[in-house]
Amino acid sequence: xxxxFVPLWLTFKLAALSAFFLFFCAMPLVFWLYFTPSxxxxxxxxxxxxxxxxxxxxxxxxxxxxxxxxxxxxRLLYAVFHxxxxxxxxxxxxxxxLFNTPFMVNPILSGLESLPRNLGEASFMLGRGRAATxxxxxxxxxxxxxxxxxxxxxxxxxGEFGMVLMIGGKIPGVTRVASVAVYDDVExxxxxxxxxxxxxxxxxxxxxLLVLLLVNKRFARTW
Amino acid sequence: MHKGLRLSVRKRLHTAAGDRVMEIELSADECxxxxxxxxxxxxxxxxxxxxxxxxxxxxxxxxxxxEIWFDSTSKINVPAQKRRVGLVFQDYALFPAMxxxxxxxxxxxxxxxxxxxxxxxxxxxxxxxxxxxxxxLSGGQKQRVALARSLVxxxxxxxxxxxxxxxxxxxxxxxxxxLARVYRAMPVITLLVxxxxxxxxxxxxxxxxxxxxxxxxxxxxxxVFGGHTDRLKITGQVLAKQEQGxxxxxxxxxxxxxxxxxxxxxxxxxxxxxxxxxISAKSxxxxxxxxxxx
Numbered sequence: 001x002x003x004x005f006v007p008l009w010l011t012f013k014l015a016a017l018s019a020f021f022l023f024f025c026a027m028p029l030v031f032w033l034y035f036t037p038s039x040x041x042x043x044x045x046x047x048x049x050x051x052x053x054x055x056x057x058x059x060x061x062x063x064x065x066x067x068x069x070x071x072x073x074x075r076l077l078y079a080v081f082h083x084x085x086x087x088x089x090x091x092x093x094x095x096x097x098l099f100n101t102p103f104m105v106n107p108i109l110s111g112l113e114s115l116p117r118n119l120g121e122a123s124f125m126l127g128r129g130r131a132a133t134x135x136x137x138x139x140x141x142x143x144x145x146x147x148x149x150x151x152x153x154x155x156x157x158x159g160e161f162g163m164v165l166m167i168g169g170k171i172p173g174v175t176r177v178a179s180v181a182v183y184d185d186v187e188x189x190x191x192x193x194x195x196x197x198x199x200x201x202x203x204x205x206x207x208x209l210l211v212l213l214l215v216n217k218r219f220a221r222t223w
Numbered sequence: 224m225h226k227g228l229r230l231s232v233r234k235r236l237h238t239a240a241g242d243r244v245m246e247i248e249l250s251a252d253e254c255x256x257x258x259x260x261x262x263x264x265x266x267x268x269x270x271x272x273x274x275x276x277x278x279x280x281x282x283x284x285x286x287x288x289x290e291i292w293f294d295s296t297s298k299i300n301v302p303a304q305k306r307r308v309g310l311v312f313q314d315y316a317l318f319p320a321m322x323x324x325x326x327x328x329x330x331x332x333x334x335x336x337x338x339x340x341x342x343x344x345x346x347x348x349x350x351x352x353x354x355x356x357x358x359x360l361s362g363g364q365k366q367r368v369a370l371a372r373s374l375v376x377x378x379x380x381x382x383x384x385x386x387x388x389x390x391x392x393x394x395x396x397x398x399x400x401x402l403a404r405v406y407r408a409m410p411v412i413t414l415l416v417x418x419x420x421x422x423x424x425x426x427x428x429x430x431x432x433x434x435x436x437x438x439x440x441x442x443x444x445x446x447v448f449g450g451h452t453d454r455l456k457i458t459g460q461v462l463a464k465q466e467q468g469x470x471x472x473x474x475x476x477x478x479x480x481x482x483x484x485x486x487x488x489x490x491x492x493x494x495x496x497x498x499x500x501x502i503s504a505k506s507x508x509x510x511x512x513x514x515x516x517x
Contacts, residue, residue, distance in 0.1 A: 121277055122316035124303040126330030127376060136329075140320035 003193060006173050007181035008200055010089070014164075014177060015157040018096040019104075019150050025097060026104040026149070031134050033105070034112050049102045056099065060166025063095050067167065087169045092177075095167045096157050103152040111145025112138055144216040151212040155205050225289050227252040228380060228412060232273055232283030232293075236436060238264045245269060245436030251380075251429075256406055256413045258423040258444065261433035267416045270433070271382045274414070275310050276303035287379050309373030309381040309411070313389055315365040317357035323368050324353040330376040343371040346405050363394040370402065374409065383415040387422065392479055399425050420448060421478075461498045464491060475500060 029048070033041050051059055067085035068074045077085060085091035115138060123133040139146065161179040168175030170184060178197045185194035228251040236245050245266040251257055259267045272278035273293070274285060282295035292301045318326050327340050327349075344350055347367040357365060366386055373381060387395045403426055406413060417423050423430055423444050430447050432440040440447045459477035471491035475482050484502060486494075494500065 116314065116316065118312045118314070118316040119318065121275075121303070122310070122312065122372075123318070123329070124277070125275060125308060125310045126372070127304050127307070127332060128329070129304055137318050137320075141318065143320070 003196060004172075004181070007176050007178040007197065010173075010176065011158055011178040011201070012204075014089070014092055014096060015154045017093050018100055018157045019153040021093065022097045022100055022104045022153055023150060026101065026108065027139075029101075030105055030108050030112070031130075033109055034134070034138075035130055048105050051099045052102050056160065056162030057166050059099055060095065060163035063091075063098070063163070063167050067091055067094075086167060087171060087175060089168075089174055092164055092168045092175055095163055096160065099160065099163050100153045100156055103156050104149040107145045107148040107152065108139075108142065111142035111148075115141055144219045147215060147219075148212060151208055155208050158201055158205055158208075225286075227255075227288065228274070228414075229284070229286045230274065232270075232280035232285065234266075234269065234273070234278075234280045234283075236266060236269060240264065243436050247433070247436070247438060249431060249438060249441070251412055251414070255429055256427050257415070258427035258430040259414060259416045259433055260418070260420075260423055260430055260447075265433045266436045267433055268384055271310070271384050271414065271416060274380065275308045275382055276301060276306050307376065307378050309376075309378035311366075311369050311373045311381070311383045311386045313385040315357070315369040317365055317368055317372075319357055322354050322356055323349060323360070326357070326368060327372050327375055330372065332376055336376050339377060340371075340375045342409075343374055343405075346408065347371045347401065361394075362390050363398060366390065366398060367401070370405070374405075374411070378411060381411050381413040383413065385416050385418065388418065395419075395422070402426060420444075424448075457503075458499060458501050461494055461496050461500055464494065464496060466491070473500075475502065477502075 029044075033045060033048075064086060065071065066073055067077065069078055069084060069086070074085070081090075083090055085094055119141065120133050120138060123137045128136070159179065160177075161183070164175070164177055165180055165183075168177070168180075170176040170180045176184070178201055182194045182197045182201075185191070185197070228249075230250065231248040232245070234245045236243050247266070247270055259270065261267055269278060273280050276292065279300055280293060280295065283293070284291070284295070285293040287306070290301075291297075291299050292306055293299060317323075318329065321329065327344065328337075331337055331340060344353065347370065349367060349371060352360065352364060352368070357368070360368065370383075370386070387398055390398065399422055406426075415423070415427060427444055430441065430444045431438050432447055457477050459475040459482070461473055462476050462481065463474040465472045465474075466488060469488055470485050471488050472483050472485055473491060473494060475484055
């Protein structure tokens with residue numbers, strides 16, 4: 001039996017890229033949510049948390065519609081990025097970033113909100129604006145929360161199935177990630193291969209979460 | 224142009240005891256060390272926050288050295304960052320991810336601030352602590368860093384919100400001395416919120432007694448606390464009562480000390496354990512009388 005490692009490689013590539021892009025995309029959003037006094041903030045928070053309650057296939061379905069070149073927005077995306085987001089790896093990354101937003105935003109936001117309010121105020125009193133306060137004082141004070149956000153994004157991407165299947169299809173070598181490969185193999189009674197994928201996903205998720213806990217414990221000790 | 228702080232503000236406060244209107248008017252001339260004294264919830268911290276620009280009054284005017292910081296009629300509200308106010312919190316608010324040196328350097332705006340920072344490091348004896356992180360410091364050390372940090376960018380006014388109340392009495396005393404010394408070396412209008420009469424006497428030349436959102440007395444601490452110069456007056460709490468014949472010995476806690484005072488049995492009957500009492504003693508006035516020689 002020849003074992004196909006490509007789905008595992010795709011899964012880990014997707015997880016790493018999603019966490020990387022989401023980390024940078026989430027910061028301005030967290031910044032706005034943290035500082036805004038407006039009630040719109042609550043609506044945006046509700047929206048950000050939708051992936052936690054909606055079935056992943058629903059998100060996948062809507063993204064499929066949004067990315068579709070038959071619609072205006074999909075055509076606009078193509079005009080800007082010169083690439084399609086349906087049934088492509090790029091599409092998976094975009095979907096995964098959107099889908100994981102609550103896993104990145106929530107830990108960081110609650111980390112910020114657990115800081116004493118006067119930490120930010122002390123920075124204002126020293127003449128610094130919101131951006132400097134956010135990036136130089138507040139974020140460095142909540143490193144464990146940031147690490148939690150990154151790790152949860154990685155772990156959750158490793159486990160994602162419905163949304164990936166919906167917008168990626170299962171094109172071998174392109175969008176057929178490990179979770180989809182497990183499903184495929186079980187369907188075609190190829191249990192040996194399904195076992196290997198499952199065991200690797202299980203081990204990787206466990207390791208990532210264990211490392212998170214250990215590192216955060218060390219943070220808690222030194223601070 | 225008027226030097227110093229001018230303030231006349233009104234704000235509705237939501238306190239534990241219900242809604243209340245705070246109405247404060249005060250002015251402070253150049254380089255005075257002033258204290259705000261009053262019970263919790265009187266509006267002392269809110270007043271500091273309004274001067275700092277962290278809380279806006281409902282209406283009124285705040286100006287510093289003739290520059291308007293807040294004016295509700297002309298809709299002026301200079302942001303906290305632009306006011307150049309030094310504010311020291313009771314819990315220090317040091318940045319945990321920065322060393323002491325980086326905490327101090329955070330507010331630097333120019334080369335002159337940098338040399339000022341080195342002066343402050345010397346004044347507060349922080350040289351040894353520069354590379355340490357706030358979490359490795361004692362309470363007294365943290366507060367030294369916080370005080371130094373608030374002075375680095377030469378604020379127009381220094382606001383101290385119960386800065387020493389979390390420290391033990393000995394450390395508090397040491398820091399009061401340091402604060403007084405640094406204040407003499409680098410004078411700046413200072414407004415100190417404190418519950419400690421001794422602290423106010425020691426540091427402030429002028430004080431405001433605030434109660435329920437209003438100033439009920441102001442002046443030198445000696446006058447406001449009702450100082451009759453010929454009378455010794457202390458307040459304390461009755462801890463125990465012990466009758467002995469016609470007299471009664473009551474044990475009173477005064478600050479960190481416990482004293483025993485002898486009172487007449489009849490007087491003692493009005494007192495019970497837990498009562499707050501005032502103990503006063505008139506000084507002995509020597510009386511000179513001519514003696515008749517027979």
